[in-house]
Amino acid sequence: MVEVPATQSRGPSASEPGLHSAPDPGARATGLWSRLRDSDVLYSFSRSPITITAAIVTALFILCAIFAPVVAPHNPFDMATIDLMDSSMPPAWMEGGDSRFLLGTDDQGRGILSTIIFGSRISLLIGFASVVLATVLGVGLGLLSGFVGGVVDAFIMRVAEIQLSFPVILTALLIDGVLRGVLQVEKSGELAYWILILSIGISNWVQFARTVRGSTMVERSKEYVQAAQVIGIRSSMIVLRHILPNVMGPVLVIATIQLAVAVLSEATLSFLGVGMPPTEPSLGTLIQIGNDYLFSGEWWMVIFPGSALAILVLAVNLLGDWLRDALNPRLR
Amino acid sequence: MPEAVENKPAENVKTVMQVKGLARYFDVSPPLLNRILERLPKQILKAVDGIDFEITKGETFSLVGESGCGKSTVARLIVGLYRPSAGSIEFEGRDISGLSRAEMAPMRRRLQMIFQDPYASLNPRWRVRDIVAEPLRAFGLETTSSGIERRVGELLSYVKLAAADGEKYPHEFSGGQRQRISIARALASKPDFLVCDEPTSALDVSVQAQILNLMKDLQREFGLTYLFISHNLAVVSHVSDRVGVMYLGRLVEVAPASTLFRAPRHPYTRMLLDTIPDLSMSGRDRMPVSGEVPNPITPPSGCTFHPRCPFANDRCKREIPLPIETPHGSRVTCHGVEEGRVPEGPVIPNR
Numbered sequence: 001m002v003e004v005p006a007t008q009s010r011g012p013s014a015s016e017p018g019l020h021s022a023p024d025p026g027a028r029a030t031g032l033w034s035r036l037r038d039s040d041v042l043y044s045f046s047r048s049p050i051t052i053t054a055a056i057v058t059a060l061f062i063l064c065a066i067f068a069p070v071v072a073p074h075n076p077f078d079m080a081t082i083d084l085m086d087s088s089m090p091p092a093w094m095e096g097g098d099s100r101f102l103l104g105t106d107d108q109g110r111g112i113l114s115t116i117i118f119g120s121r122i123s124l125l126i127g128f129a130s131v132v133l134a135t136v137l138g139v140g141l142g143l144l145s146g147f148v149g150g151v152v153d154a155f156i157m158r159v160a161e162i163q164l165s166f167p168v169i170l171t172a173l174l175i176d177g178v179l180r181g182v183l184q185v186e187k188s189g190e191l192a193y194w195i196l197i198l199s200i201g202i203s204n205w206v207q208f209a210r211t212v213r214g215s216t217m218v219e220r221s222k223e224y225v226q227a228a229q230v231i232g233i234r235s236s237m238i239v240l241r242h243i244l245p246n247v248m249g250p251v252l253v254i255a256t257i258q259l260a261v262a263v264l265s266e267a268t269l270s271f272l273g274v275g276m277p278p279t280e281p282s283l284g285t286l287i288q289i290g291n292d293y294l295f296s297g298e299w300w301m302v303i304f305p306g307s308a309l310a311i312l313v314l315a316v317n318l319l320g321d322w323l324r325d326a327l328n329p330r331l332r
Numbered sequence: 333m334p335e336a337v338e339n340k341p342a343e344n345v346k347t348v349m350q351v352k353g354l355a356r357y358f359d360v361s362p363p364l365l366n367r368i369l370e371r372l373p374k375q376i377l378k379a380v381d382g383i384d385f386e387i388t389k390g391e392t393f394s395l396v397g398e399s400g401c402g403k404s405t406v407a408r409l410i411v412g413l414y415r416p417s418a419g420s421i422e423f424e425g426r427d428i429s430g431l432s433r434a435e436m437a438p439m440r441r442r443l444q445m446i447f448q449d450p451y452a453s454l455n456p457r458w459r460v461r462d463i464v465a466e467p468l469r470a471f472g473l474e475t476t477s478s479g480i481e482r483r484v485g486e487l488l489s490y491v492k493l494a495a496a497d498g499e500k501y502p503h504e505f506s507g508g509q510r511q512r513i514s515i516a517r518a519l520a521s522k523p524d525f526l527v528c529d530e531p532t533s534a535l536d537v538s539v540q541a542q543i544l545n546l547m548k549d550l551q552r553e554f555g556l557t558y559l560f561i562s563h564n565l566a567v568v569s570h571v572s573d574r575v576g577v578m579y580l581g582r583l584v585e586v587a588p589a590s591t592l593f594r595a596p597r598h599p600y601t602r603m604l605l606d607t608i609p610d611l612s613m614s615g616r617d618r619m620p621v622s623g624e625v626p627n628p629i630t631p632p633s634g635c636t637f638h639p640r641c642p643f644a645n646d647r648c649k650r651e652i653p654l655p656i657e658t659p660h661g662s663r664v665t666c667h668g669v670e671e672g673r674v675p676e677g678p679v680i681p682n683r
Contacts, residue, residue: 223453227517230411231470232433232440245457 044326054318061312065121072117073100076110077280084109088298104300106289112300115286116308122282123309126196127263131255133201134262138208139251143239145209146216157213160206168261169268171203176274192276200265207254215247249327257320260313267309283309348525348557349387349410353419354429355581356380356405360629377629379405381581382419384655387574392551392558394568394589396604397578398625403561404448406578407529410559411445412436423525441471444523448530450510454502460513461498464488467520487516490553491546508539512546519550527559532567544571565608569593577601580628580636583655587662597664599641599674635667643668 045051064071074081087109089098098105103112145156163171176199183191219225220243228238263283269275270284271291278285283305290302358377361367367374380402387393395403408414410421412428421429428439444467447453454463464484467473474480485495491512502510511531518526528547532540544567551558562568568575572589577600585598596602623640626632635653638644647667655665668674 223447223449224455226408226413227445227447227453227514228466229413230440230443230445231467231521232437233466233470242455242458246455 041326045322048322050318051322054315054322057311057315058319061120061315062124064117065124068117068121072111072114073102074111074114076115076118082109088293088301090298091300103304104298106286106301107293107298112286112304115281116283116305119281119283119286119305120308120312122193122276122280123263123266123284123312126193126200126266126276126282127259129193129197130200130204130262130266131259133197134204134258135208135251135255137201138205139212139244139247141205142209142212143216143243143247146213147220147235147239147243149217153213156209160209163203164206168203169265172199172265172269173272173274175199175202176269180274192280196266196269196275199269200262203265204258204262207258208251211250211254212247215250216243219243219246253320253324253327256323257317260316260320263309263316264313283312346388347386348389348424349393349559350422350425351383351385351406351410351419352422353382353384354380354406354409354416354421355382355418356402356409356414357417375629378581378631379628380409381631383576383578383581383583385576385583385586387557387559389557390551390555391573392560392571394560394562394572394575395578396562396565396568396575399563400625400628401578402581402628403563403578404529405581407445407527407559407561411443411527412440437471441467441473441521442524443527444518444521444525445527445529446511446514446518446531449534450507450514451534453514454510456502458501459498460488460500460502460505463502463513464498464516464520467517471521473521483520487520488513490519490550491516506539507535508542511535511539511543515543515547515550519554522554523556525557525559527561529561530563531560533562533564540567547571565604577604580625580631582636583665584637585662585664585666586655587660587664591660591662595660595676597658597660597662597669597674597676598666599643599668600637603640635665641668643674645673 045055069075076082087105087107089101089105090096091102091104091112101111101113103116105111106115141156141160145153166174176195179195179198183195216239225238225242228242233242266275266282267284267287270282271288273288276282276285278289281289286305287302287309290298290300290305293301356379358379359374360377361374362370362372366372383406385393395406397403405414409416409429412431416429419429420427423439423443426439428436428443431439454460458466461481461484464487465474465480468480468483474483484498488495488497493509493512493516497505502513505513511534514531531547532543535543547558548571550556558571560568560571569589574586575589575592576583576586577592577598578584579600585592585596585601587597592601593605596605626636626639632639632649634650635641635644635648638648641648645667651667653665653667653670655663656670657663658669664670666674
């Protein structure tokens with residue numbers, strides 16, 4: 001979602017919908033309404049240099065993550081290319097630096113730039129996947145809660161409130177620990193991805209559920225829902241086809257902001273040593289490794305991955321903030 | 333089509349809708365925990381408290397009353413959005429109040445509803461053609477996409493919209509146009525009976541007339557029967573054949589429209605009609621609207637209108653009145669009228 005405004009060029013689409021709306025009957029392909037709306041959003045996008053920068057930065061990160069094997073100078077996971085003799089090299093512009101490793105190397109001789117690129121790949125992958133999980137879980141439970149009401153609603157909302165009273169990272173740690181205990185996997189097991197996705201996803205559903213519940217309660221009392229009931233449409237279909245499309249607006253905004261939170265949670269878990277193993281480092285793991293060398297003078301091992309994480313999270317957050325304002329009709 | 337055979341005798345009788353002792357109570361108690369802690373009693377709101385009326389084929393029967401008198405609840409009960417707490421709703425001789433989902437399905441096709449708020453009754457995310465086609469798809473009336481397209485175009489033309497308007501979204505239309513889309517949707521399943529819940533109250537006066545005339549035309553063209561809910565007496569006098577006046581969940585007077593508007597009998601009806609200004613400036617004595625509608629959770633004893641009624645006596649406070657037939661063909665629920673305490677009242681000149 002995030003990169004859409006960045007990749008679509010701003011020029012033509014902003015002027016298009018207004019001009020072509022009148023005569024053509026069948027040619028209006030997908031949604032004049034959504035296009036008009038997009039053009040509104042696009043306008044506010046083009047007016048905000050900070051948002052454009054944030055979008056470009058986010059898009060760069062995502063592109064780098066997707067094309068990591070092509071973009072990165074080395075593959076830090078390929079043992080054959082790693083030479084321990086290269087370990088702990090400073091950045092290329094410093095004394096003792098090597099032009100092969102622009103940002104220096106870590107304790108195992110992996111280029112920091114390459115590990116950052118591959119690390120943000122892992123961070124973003126886990127971030128996206130856990131937000132998808134949290135969205136599905138939260139939107140589903142929110143719809144159920146808001147539409148059915150009564151005891152179901154009370155139960156789901158009390159669970160949500162209990163979970164909200166704990167810090168998200170604590171919940172994630174708890175789920176992470178339980179999963180690791182139950183599954184009996186080694187820390188380096190490839191299940192590490194899934195454990196992280198599950199624990200971050202499950203600890204972030206509450207936000208979605210509460211928002212969706214609120215808008216569902218508003219929508220379900222509207223007469224178009226009653227009109228569908230008079231026709232005899234099943235409740236499940238009413239929820240999916242009538243209510244869901246009308247409550248998705250805020251969900252998009254929360255999902256964007258939650259992406260930053262999820263990336264940060266993953267980094268925190270990895271930093272605490274319960275996330276990705278050092279053989280497949282995420283940004284958090286890189287910071288954890290680098291942290292050990294900070295006081296021995298090899299600052300580049302922690303500063304560069306740390307800055308990368310900070311910039312990524314800041315960019316995604318700025319995008320989320322802008323999206324929230326741009327989609328809020330009262331702020332237009 | 334087994335119903336078609338069963339319908340024959342019903343058509344002779346001409347009564348399509350027969351409502352008997354219909355009631356709907358809502359539990360408006362505070363949450364269980366508060367009730368236990370604060371020792372509050374259960375609170376029951378009697379939104380509709382035992383009403384009877386019948387509607388004959390092809391007529392427009394209106395329900396009028398102040399806000400909160402239960403008119404809209406009656407509308408929702410009849411189309412099955414609520415289940416009645418008591419009483420029966422007979423549609424063409426068959427009680428539809430206790431039907432299961434599956435049994436109700438063929439009835440739903442024939443009983444449709446037009447809603448009050450044209451801004452809330454159309455899903456803003458759906459194209460008009462999908463909104464109008466929803467009943468067609470739900471009832472399986474048209475299965476091919478070309479059939480649906482043709483039928484949607486036809487339905488839109490009934491309500492004076494262009495077939496090309498189907499491509500648009502609801503927000504591109506005005507309130508009156510939206511209400512016409514709502515009517516097109518209601519007509520999609522070829523219903524016999526339309527429940528209209530204040531269909532014009534959210535519209536400008538000039539647009540109201542358009543919609544009402546359109547509804548009258550459609551009624552004539554398709555032989556529709558209307559249950560028309562409104563608080564607007566001018567609108568009611570324009571469209572109705574017969575009128576029922578509701579007060580606090582009960583019907584106080586049912587009469588042919590001409591009788592009701594020219595010779596109202598129930599003190600409440602007279603009070604309501606006295607609020608209509610007339611152009612002839614007749615200068616007749618009017619009964620001012622006094623008092624407020626009591627809280628329906630704790631309605632007054634006996635005749636619920638007695639605190640506001642200038643003719644009330646002790647009997648009105650004790651006994652719930654029963655409906656009586658008057659020589660003018662109206663049915664009035666009033667002790668005073670029964671005993672002759674309430675004078676015949678001035679005949680209101682034709683406006």
